[in-house]
Amino acid sequence: MMASLKRIIAGALCLILLSIGPVRCDKADAETIKTDDPDITMLTGTRSDATESSTDVPTGIYHTPSSRETDATTSLPTGRGHLTESDTEATSSETVTYITGSHASSSTTTSDKKTSSTTSTSTAPPQPTNTRPCNNYPELCDRKYGNVTQVGCHNSPFVRSGSAAANQQFPVVDQLNDGVRFLQAQIQWPVNGTVPHFCHTSCDLLDAGPITDWLRQVKDWVASHPYDVVTILLGNGNYSTPDKYAPYIEESGITKYAFTPGLGLMTVDDWPTLGQLILSGQRVIMFLDYMANQTAYPWLLDEFAYMWETPFDPVDDAFPCIVQRPPGLPQPDAKRRLYLMNHNLNAEVSLLGQSLLVPAVSRLNVTNAAQGPGSLGMAANNCRTDWGRAPNVLNVDYYNYGNYPGSVFEVAARMNNVSWTRRPCCGPDSSAAARMEVARAVAWMGLAWAVWMTV
Incomplete structure:
Protein backbone atom coordinates (compact mmCIF):
# COMPACT_ATOMS: atom_id res chain seq x y z
CA MET A 1 0.00 0.00 0.00
CA MET A 2 2.79 2.43 0.97
CA ALA A 3 4.76 1.58 -2.20
CA SER A 4 1.74 2.30 -4.36
CA LEU A 5 1.22 5.62 -2.59
CA LYS A 6 4.83 6.60 -3.20
CA ARG A 7 4.51 5.74 -6.85
CA ILE A 8 1.38 7.89 -7.05
CA ILE A 9 3.21 10.78 -5.38
CA ALA A 10 6.20 10.47 -7.70
CA GLY A 11 3.96 10.33 -10.72
CA ALA A 12 2.05 13.37 -9.50
CA LEU A 13 5.27 15.34 -9.11
CA CYS A 14 6.24 14.50 -12.69
CA LEU A 15 2.82 15.54 -13.95
CA ILE A 16 3.06 18.82 -12.04
CA LEU A 17 6.45 19.48 -13.61
CA LEU A 18 5.10 18.81 -17.09
CA SER A 19 1.93 20.82 -16.56
CA ILE A 20 3.40 24.00 -15.08
CA GLY A 21 6.47 24.03 -17.32
CA PRO A 22 9.40 26.28 -16.50
CA VAL A 23 8.60 29.19 -14.25
CA ARG A 24 8.90 32.43 -16.15
CA CYS A 25 11.15 35.10 -14.74
CA ASP A 26 9.74 38.00 -16.72
CA LYS A 27 8.66 41.02 -14.74
CA ALA A 28 5.14 40.55 -16.03
CA ASP A 29 3.28 38.89 -18.88
CA ALA A 30 2.49 42.29 -20.29
CA GLU A 31 5.29 44.67 -19.45
CA THR A 32 3.75 48.08 -18.97
CA ILE A 33 5.74 51.21 -19.63
CA LYS A 34 5.46 53.46 -16.63
CA THR A 35 6.10 57.15 -16.54
CA ASP A 36 8.67 56.66 -13.79
CA ASP A 37 10.69 54.06 -15.74
CA PRO A 38 14.33 55.23 -15.30
CA ASP A 39 15.39 53.61 -18.59
CA ILE A 40 12.88 55.48 -20.77
CA THR A 41 12.52 59.22 -21.14
CA MET A 42 8.84 60.19 -21.36
CA LEU A 43 8.04 63.17 -23.54
CA THR A 44 5.04 65.37 -22.93
CA GLY A 45 3.63 68.39 -24.68
CA THR A 46 1.85 69.24 -27.87
CA ARG A 47 2.96 68.11 -31.26
CA SER A 48 4.21 70.81 -33.59
CA ASP A 49 4.40 70.59 -37.35
CA ALA A 50 7.87 71.37 -38.62
CA THR A 51 8.26 73.47 -41.74
CA GLU A 52 10.86 71.02 -43.01
CA SER A 53 10.18 67.39 -42.18
CA SER A 54 13.11 65.13 -41.35
CA THR A 55 11.29 62.32 -43.18
CA ASP A 56 11.47 63.96 -46.61
CA VAL A 57 12.44 61.30 -49.11
CA PRO A 58 15.70 62.16 -50.91
CA THR A 59 15.47 62.23 -54.68
CA GLY A 60 17.98 61.92 -57.49
CA ILE A 61 20.44 59.66 -55.63
CA TYR A 62 19.03 56.25 -56.44
CA HIS A 63 20.75 53.86 -58.83
CA THR A 64 18.82 51.52 -61.09
CA PRO A 65 20.77 48.38 -62.03
CA SER A 66 20.84 47.90 -65.80
CA SER A 67 20.93 44.11 -65.72
CA ARG A 68 20.21 41.17 -63.52
CA GLU A 69 23.14 39.23 -62.09
CA THR A 70 22.39 35.62 -63.03
CA ASP A 71 25.48 34.03 -61.49
CA ALA A 72 25.70 36.07 -58.33
CA THR A 73 25.84 33.06 -56.01
CA THR A 74 27.91 30.62 -58.04
CA SER A 75 30.82 30.86 -55.60
CA LEU A 76 28.66 29.51 -52.78
CA PRO A 77 28.08 25.82 -52.05
CA THR A 78 25.27 24.43 -54.22
CA GLY A 79 23.85 22.49 -51.30
CA ARG A 80 23.79 22.83 -47.56
CA GLY A 81 25.45 19.50 -46.87
CA HIS A 82 26.15 18.67 -43.25
CA LEU A 83 26.36 21.70 -40.96
CA THR A 84 29.16 20.54 -38.69
CA GLU A 85 31.99 22.21 -36.88
CA SER A 86 35.35 21.13 -38.27
CA ASP A 87 37.95 22.97 -36.25
CA THR A 88 38.45 26.05 -34.16
CA GLU A 89 41.19 28.60 -34.57
CA ALA A 90 42.06 30.65 -31.49
CA THR A 91 43.86 33.95 -31.72
CA SER A 92 44.72 36.61 -29.22
CA SER A 93 41.73 38.73 -30.23
CA GLU A 94 38.97 36.30 -31.19
CA THR A 95 37.91 32.71 -31.63
CA VAL A 96 36.71 31.70 -35.07
CA THR A 97 34.84 28.46 -35.72
CA TYR A 98 35.07 27.19 -39.28
CA ILE A 99 32.18 25.28 -40.83
CA THR A 100 32.52 22.66 -43.53
CA GLY A 101 29.83 20.85 -45.48
CA SER A 102 29.77 18.16 -48.13
CA HIS A 103 27.52 15.53 -49.58
CA ALA A 104 29.31 12.25 -48.94
CA SER A 105 28.93 9.27 -51.26
CA SER A 106 29.87 5.61 -51.10
CA SER A 107 31.12 3.34 -53.90
CA THR A 108 31.25 -0.43 -54.40
CA THR A 109 33.47 -2.31 -56.86
CA THR A 110 32.85 -5.93 -57.94
CA SER A 111 34.88 -8.08 -60.33
CA ASP A 112 34.09 -11.18 -62.37
CA LYS A 113 37.16 -13.45 -62.73
CA LYS A 114 35.61 -15.48 -65.56
CA THR A 115 35.00 -12.49 -67.84
CA SER A 116 37.78 -10.26 -66.41
CA SER A 117 35.25 -7.44 -66.05
CA THR A 118 34.86 -4.93 -63.26
CA THR A 119 31.66 -3.15 -62.28
CA SER A 120 31.57 -0.06 -60.07
CA THR A 121 28.51 1.48 -58.50
CA SER A 122 28.20 4.67 -56.53
CA THR A 123 25.36 5.55 -54.21
CA ALA A 124 24.63 8.60 -52.14
CA PRO A 125 23.59 7.87 -48.55
CA PRO A 126 20.28 9.21 -47.24
CA GLN A 127 20.65 12.81 -46.20
CA PRO A 128 20.34 13.29 -42.43
CA THR A 129 17.70 15.53 -40.95
CA ASN A 130 19.37 18.75 -39.89
CA THR A 131 18.92 19.65 -36.23
CA ARG A 132 21.46 22.48 -36.18
CA PRO A 133 19.62 25.83 -35.96
CA CYS A 134 20.40 28.53 -38.49
CA ASN A 135 19.36 31.90 -37.04
CA ASN A 136 17.74 29.98 -34.16
CA TYR A 137 15.64 27.56 -36.27
CA PRO A 138 16.73 24.37 -38.12
CA GLU A 139 13.92 24.98 -40.64
CA LEU A 140 15.64 28.16 -41.84
CA CYS A 141 18.85 26.45 -42.94
CA ASP A 142 17.38 25.48 -46.31
CA ARG A 143 15.34 28.69 -46.59
CA LYS A 144 16.56 31.33 -49.01
CA TYR A 145 17.64 34.61 -47.45
CA GLY A 146 14.90 36.33 -49.44
CA ASN A 147 12.30 34.08 -47.81
CA VAL A 148 13.21 34.77 -44.17
CA THR A 149 11.69 37.37 -41.84
CA GLN A 150 14.08 38.97 -39.34
CA VAL A 151 13.54 41.21 -36.34
CA GLY A 152 15.49 44.42 -36.90
CA CYS A 153 16.73 47.01 -34.42
CA HIS A 154 16.08 50.50 -35.76
CA ASN A 155 19.07 52.68 -34.82
CA SER A 156 20.74 49.80 -33.03
CA PRO A 157 23.71 51.78 -31.56
CA PHE A 158 21.54 54.48 -30.00
CA VAL A 159 21.37 53.17 -26.45
CA ARG A 160 21.50 55.72 -23.69
CA SER A 161 19.49 55.77 -20.49
CA GLY A 162 17.55 59.00 -20.09
CA SER A 163 18.02 60.16 -23.68
CA ALA A 164 14.91 60.95 -25.70
CA ALA A 165 16.97 60.34 -28.85
CA ALA A 166 17.71 56.71 -27.93
CA ASN A 167 15.95 53.94 -29.84
CA GLN A 168 16.98 50.82 -27.94
CA GLN A 169 17.37 49.87 -24.30
CA PHE A 170 20.04 47.19 -24.62
CA PRO A 171 23.39 47.31 -26.51
CA VAL A 172 24.12 45.40 -29.67
CA VAL A 173 25.52 42.23 -28.10
CA ASP A 174 22.35 41.82 -26.04
CA GLN A 175 20.29 42.52 -29.15
CA LEU A 176 22.02 39.70 -30.99
CA ASN A 177 21.87 37.34 -28.03
CA ASP A 178 18.12 37.90 -27.80
CA GLY A 179 17.57 36.95 -31.44
CA VAL A 180 17.82 40.18 -33.45
CA ARG A 181 19.51 39.49 -36.79
CA PHE A 182 19.08 42.82 -38.60
CA LEU A 183 20.88 45.92 -37.33
CA GLN A 184 20.39 49.43 -38.69
CA ALA A 185 22.66 52.34 -37.82
CA GLN A 186 23.08 55.94 -38.97
CA ILE A 187 26.53 57.35 -39.77
CA GLN A 188 27.37 61.02 -39.25
CA TRP A 189 30.53 63.07 -38.98
CA PRO A 190 31.08 65.00 -35.74
CA VAL A 191 31.78 68.69 -36.15
CA ASN A 192 35.45 69.02 -37.13
CA GLY A 193 35.75 65.24 -36.75
CA THR A 194 37.93 63.03 -38.92
CA VAL A 195 36.42 59.69 -37.90
CA PRO A 196 32.82 58.70 -38.73
CA HIS A 197 30.52 58.12 -35.76
CA PHE A 198 27.09 56.64 -35.25
CA CYS A 199 24.96 59.68 -34.41
CA HIS A 200 21.23 60.33 -34.24
CA THR A 201 20.63 63.13 -36.79
CA SER A 202 23.38 65.19 -35.14
CA CYS A 203 26.36 64.13 -33.05
CA ASP A 204 25.46 66.92 -30.64
CA LEU A 205 22.18 65.14 -29.93
CA LEU A 206 23.35 61.55 -29.43
CA ASP A 207 26.84 60.33 -30.28
CA ALA A 208 27.29 56.54 -29.99
CA GLY A 209 30.99 56.73 -30.81
CA PRO A 210 33.19 55.69 -33.75
CA ILE A 211 31.62 53.20 -36.14
CA THR A 212 34.60 50.87 -35.78
CA ASP A 213 33.85 50.23 -32.09
CA TRP A 214 30.27 49.06 -32.71
CA LEU A 215 31.19 47.10 -35.84
CA ARG A 216 33.96 45.31 -33.97
CA GLN A 217 31.45 44.16 -31.34
CA VAL A 218 29.23 42.77 -34.08
CA LYS A 219 32.23 41.08 -35.73
CA ASP A 220 33.23 39.42 -32.46
CA TRP A 221 29.70 38.13 -31.97
CA VAL A 222 29.56 36.78 -35.52
CA ALA A 223 32.93 35.06 -35.05
CA SER A 224 31.66 33.20 -32.01
CA HIS A 225 28.27 32.26 -33.54
CA PRO A 226 29.12 30.31 -36.71
CA TYR A 227 25.53 29.30 -37.51
CA ASP A 228 24.05 32.78 -37.68
CA VAL A 229 23.62 35.22 -40.54
CA VAL A 230 23.54 38.90 -39.55
CA THR A 231 22.45 41.82 -41.72
CA ILE A 232 23.69 45.39 -41.23
CA LEU A 233 22.09 48.43 -42.88
CA LEU A 234 24.25 51.54 -42.68
CA GLY A 235 22.49 54.87 -43.05
CA ASN A 236 24.64 57.40 -44.92
CA GLY A 237 23.56 60.46 -42.96
CA ASN A 238 25.97 62.81 -44.72
CA TYR A 239 25.65 61.27 -48.21
CA SER A 240 29.41 60.77 -48.20
CA THR A 241 31.04 58.56 -50.79
CA PRO A 242 31.78 55.07 -49.43
CA ASP A 243 35.55 55.50 -49.63
CA LYS A 244 35.19 57.78 -46.60
CA TYR A 245 33.71 54.89 -44.58
CA ALA A 246 35.34 51.80 -46.05
CA PRO A 247 38.71 52.02 -44.22
CA TYR A 248 36.95 52.18 -40.85
CA ILE A 249 34.60 49.33 -41.72
CA GLU A 250 37.53 47.21 -42.87
CA GLU A 251 39.49 48.10 -39.74
CA SER A 252 36.79 46.44 -37.62
CA GLY A 253 37.47 43.09 -39.31
CA ILE A 254 33.84 42.50 -40.22
CA THR A 255 34.46 42.41 -43.98
CA ASP A 270 18.09 34.73 -56.33
CA TRP A 271 19.52 34.94 -52.82
CA PRO A 272 21.34 31.91 -51.39
CA THR A 273 19.97 29.92 -48.49
CA LEU A 274 21.11 30.61 -44.94
CA GLY A 275 22.90 27.26 -45.01
CA GLN A 276 24.87 28.25 -48.10
CA LEU A 277 25.86 31.55 -46.54
CA ILE A 278 26.96 29.75 -43.37
CA LEU A 279 29.01 27.14 -45.21
CA SER A 280 30.68 29.81 -47.35
CA GLY A 281 31.63 31.90 -44.32
CA GLN A 282 29.85 34.91 -45.86
CA ARG A 283 27.52 35.40 -42.92
CA VAL A 284 27.26 39.20 -42.85
CA ILE A 285 25.04 40.98 -45.39
CA MET A 286 25.97 44.66 -45.40
CA PHE A 287 23.90 47.40 -47.08
CA LEU A 288 24.47 51.14 -47.54
CA ASP A 289 21.33 53.16 -48.21
CA TYR A 290 22.84 55.96 -50.34
CA MET A 291 25.95 56.44 -52.50
CA ALA A 292 27.00 52.77 -52.58
CA ASN A 293 29.64 51.81 -55.13
CA GLN A 294 29.74 48.04 -55.56
CA THR A 295 32.41 48.24 -58.24
CA ALA A 296 34.87 49.60 -55.69
CA TYR A 297 33.36 47.91 -52.61
CA PRO A 298 31.44 44.80 -53.71
CA TRP A 299 30.71 43.81 -50.11
CA LEU A 300 28.83 47.08 -49.41
CA LEU A 301 25.53 46.52 -51.19
CA ASP A 302 23.32 49.25 -52.61
CA GLU A 303 20.24 48.88 -50.40
CA PHE A 304 17.65 50.18 -52.81
CA ALA A 305 18.91 48.05 -55.68
CA TYR A 306 17.89 45.00 -53.63
CA MET A 307 15.28 46.24 -51.19
CA TRP A 308 12.49 48.76 -50.71
CA GLU A 309 11.10 50.26 -47.51
CA THR A 310 7.70 51.23 -46.17
CA PRO A 311 7.44 54.84 -44.85
CA PHE A 312 10.34 55.49 -42.47
CA ASP A 313 9.98 57.36 -39.17
CA PRO A 314 6.23 56.65 -39.29
CA VAL A 315 3.77 58.75 -37.32
CA ASP A 316 0.67 56.95 -38.64
CA ASP A 317 -0.23 53.99 -36.41
CA ALA A 318 -2.06 52.41 -39.36
CA PHE A 319 1.39 51.67 -40.83
CA PRO A 320 0.45 51.57 -44.52
CA CYS A 321 2.44 48.89 -46.35
CA ILE A 322 3.41 50.98 -49.36
CA VAL A 323 6.69 51.68 -51.12
CA GLN A 324 8.28 54.95 -50.00
CA ARG A 325 11.93 54.39 -50.90
CA PRO A 326 13.03 54.21 -53.61
CA PRO A 327 10.29 56.54 -54.86
CA GLY A 328 8.44 55.62 -58.02
CA LEU A 329 9.35 51.92 -57.89
CA PRO A 330 6.87 50.03 -60.13
CA GLN A 331 4.86 47.36 -58.32
CA PRO A 332 6.17 44.48 -60.47
CA ASP A 333 9.74 45.49 -59.58
CA ALA A 334 8.84 45.85 -55.91
CA LYS A 335 7.50 42.29 -55.85
CA ARG A 336 10.87 41.01 -57.02
CA ARG A 337 12.84 42.72 -54.22
CA LEU A 338 13.33 42.27 -50.53
CA TYR A 339 11.33 44.67 -48.40
CA LEU A 340 11.74 46.28 -45.00
CA MET A 341 8.71 47.12 -42.87
CA ASN A 342 9.38 50.18 -40.69
CA HIS A 343 7.28 49.68 -37.56
CA ASN A 344 8.67 52.22 -35.14
CA LEU A 345 5.96 54.73 -34.22
CA ASN A 346 7.27 58.26 -33.68
CA ALA A 347 6.27 61.51 -32.02
CA GLU A 348 7.65 64.89 -33.08
CA VAL A 349 9.43 67.01 -30.46
CA SER A 350 11.84 69.92 -30.35
CA LEU A 351 15.29 69.19 -28.90
CA LEU A 352 18.29 71.51 -28.94
CA GLY A 353 16.51 73.75 -31.39
CA GLN A 354 15.84 70.89 -33.81
CA SER A 355 12.54 69.31 -34.76
CA LEU A 356 13.07 65.61 -34.21
CA LEU A 357 11.03 62.44 -34.46
CA VAL A 358 11.60 60.19 -31.44
CA PRO A 359 10.06 56.86 -30.39
CA ALA A 360 6.49 57.08 -29.08
CA VAL A 361 7.46 55.12 -25.98
CA SER A 362 4.05 55.39 -24.33
CA ARG A 363 2.64 53.26 -27.18
CA LEU A 364 5.32 50.56 -27.28
CA ASN A 365 3.17 47.93 -25.57
CA VAL A 366 0.73 48.25 -28.46
CA THR A 367 3.16 49.01 -31.30
CA ASN A 368 5.37 45.97 -30.63
CA ALA A 369 2.52 43.62 -29.70
CA ALA A 370 1.94 40.31 -31.45
CA GLN A 371 -1.67 41.14 -32.24
CA GLY A 372 -4.27 43.90 -32.08
CA PRO A 373 -4.86 47.24 -33.84
CA GLY A 374 -1.63 49.13 -34.49
CA SER A 375 0.46 46.11 -33.54
CA LEU A 376 3.50 44.64 -35.24
CA GLY A 377 1.60 41.40 -35.77
CA MET A 378 -1.29 43.08 -37.55
CA ALA A 379 0.99 45.23 -39.72
CA ALA A 380 3.05 42.21 -40.78
CA ASN A 381 -0.10 40.29 -41.66
CA ASN A 382 -1.38 43.25 -43.68
CA CYS A 383 1.90 43.45 -45.59
CA ARG A 384 1.80 39.74 -46.32
CA THR A 385 -1.73 40.11 -47.67
CA ASP A 386 -0.85 43.16 -49.76
CA TRP A 387 2.33 41.76 -51.31
CA GLY A 388 1.77 38.02 -51.27
CA ARG A 389 4.74 37.33 -49.01
CA ALA A 390 5.95 38.33 -45.57
CA PRO A 391 8.27 41.29 -44.90
CA ASN A 392 11.97 40.45 -44.78
CA VAL A 393 12.61 42.86 -41.90
CA LEU A 394 10.45 43.98 -38.98
CA ASN A 395 12.28 47.18 -38.03
CA VAL A 396 11.36 48.23 -34.48
CA ASP A 397 12.37 50.48 -31.59
CA TYR A 398 12.84 49.00 -28.11
CA TYR A 399 12.39 45.41 -29.29
CA ASN A 400 12.14 44.23 -25.68
CA TYR A 401 8.77 45.94 -25.18
CA GLY A 402 5.42 44.68 -26.41
CA ASN A 403 2.36 42.94 -25.04
CA TYR A 404 5.00 40.85 -23.28
CA PRO A 405 8.82 41.16 -23.34
CA GLY A 406 10.08 39.93 -26.69
CA SER A 407 6.68 39.62 -28.40
CA VAL A 408 8.32 40.89 -31.62
CA PHE A 409 10.06 37.51 -31.97
CA GLU A 410 6.72 35.72 -31.91
CA VAL A 411 5.63 37.82 -34.89
CA ALA A 412 8.79 36.89 -36.82
CA ALA A 413 8.23 33.19 -36.03
CA ARG A 414 4.69 33.43 -37.40
CA MET A 415 5.93 35.09 -40.57
CA ASN A 416 8.54 32.32 -40.96
CA ASN A 417 5.95 29.62 -40.24
CA VAL A 418 8.07 28.05 -37.52
CA SER A 419 7.05 26.95 -34.05
CA TRP A 420 7.34 29.67 -31.43
CA THR A 421 8.32 28.81 -27.85
CA ARG A 422 8.22 31.72 -25.47
CA ARG A 423 11.37 32.18 -23.43
CA PRO A 424 12.80 34.78 -21.04
CA CYS A 425 13.60 38.05 -22.76
CA CYS A 426 15.33 40.43 -22.92
CA GLY A 427 18.77 41.89 -22.15
CA PRO A 428 21.59 40.65 -19.90
CA ASP A 429 19.23 39.33 -17.21
CA SER A 430 17.43 36.98 -19.61
CA SER A 431 20.25 34.41 -19.64
CA ALA A 432 20.24 34.32 -15.84
CA ALA A 433 16.48 33.79 -15.92
CA ALA A 434 16.92 30.92 -18.37
CA ARG A 435 19.49 29.30 -16.10
CA MET A 436 17.06 29.62 -13.18
CA GLU A 437 14.38 27.88 -15.22
CA VAL A 438 16.71 24.98 -15.94
CA ALA A 439 17.73 24.78 -12.30
CA ARG A 440 14.10 24.65 -11.15
CA ALA A 441 13.25 22.00 -13.72
CA VAL A 442 16.23 19.88 -12.64
CA ALA A 443 15.22 20.29 -8.99
CA TRP A 444 11.70 19.07 -9.70
CA MET A 445 12.96 16.08 -11.65
CA GLY A 446 15.48 15.31 -8.93
CA LEU A 447 12.76 15.36 -6.30
CA ALA A 448 10.56 13.06 -8.35
CA TRP A 449 13.50 10.71 -8.94
CA ALA A 450 14.35 10.67 -5.22
CA VAL A 451 10.80 9.73 -4.26
CA TRP A 452 10.69 7.07 -6.94
CA MET A 453 13.96 5.52 -5.75
CA THR A 454 12.68 5.22 -2.20
CA VAL A 455 9.86 2.97 -3.36
Missing part, protein backbone atom coordinates in the same frame (compact mmCIF):
# COMPACT_ATOMS: atom_id res chain seq x y z
CA LYS A 256 36.09 39.02 -43.43
CA TYR A 257 32.54 37.66 -43.14
CA ALA A 258 30.86 39.92 -45.71
CA PHE A 259 28.73 38.48 -48.50
CA THR A 260 29.78 39.55 -51.99
CA PRO A 261 27.11 38.85 -54.60
CA GLY A 262 28.75 40.53 -57.58
CA LEU A 263 27.35 43.42 -59.57
CA GLY A 264 23.83 43.68 -60.87
CA LEU A 265 20.42 43.02 -59.42
CA MET A 266 19.46 39.88 -57.52
CA THR A 267 15.74 39.30 -57.19
CA VAL A 268 14.19 38.04 -53.98
CA ASP A 269 14.43 34.46 -55.29
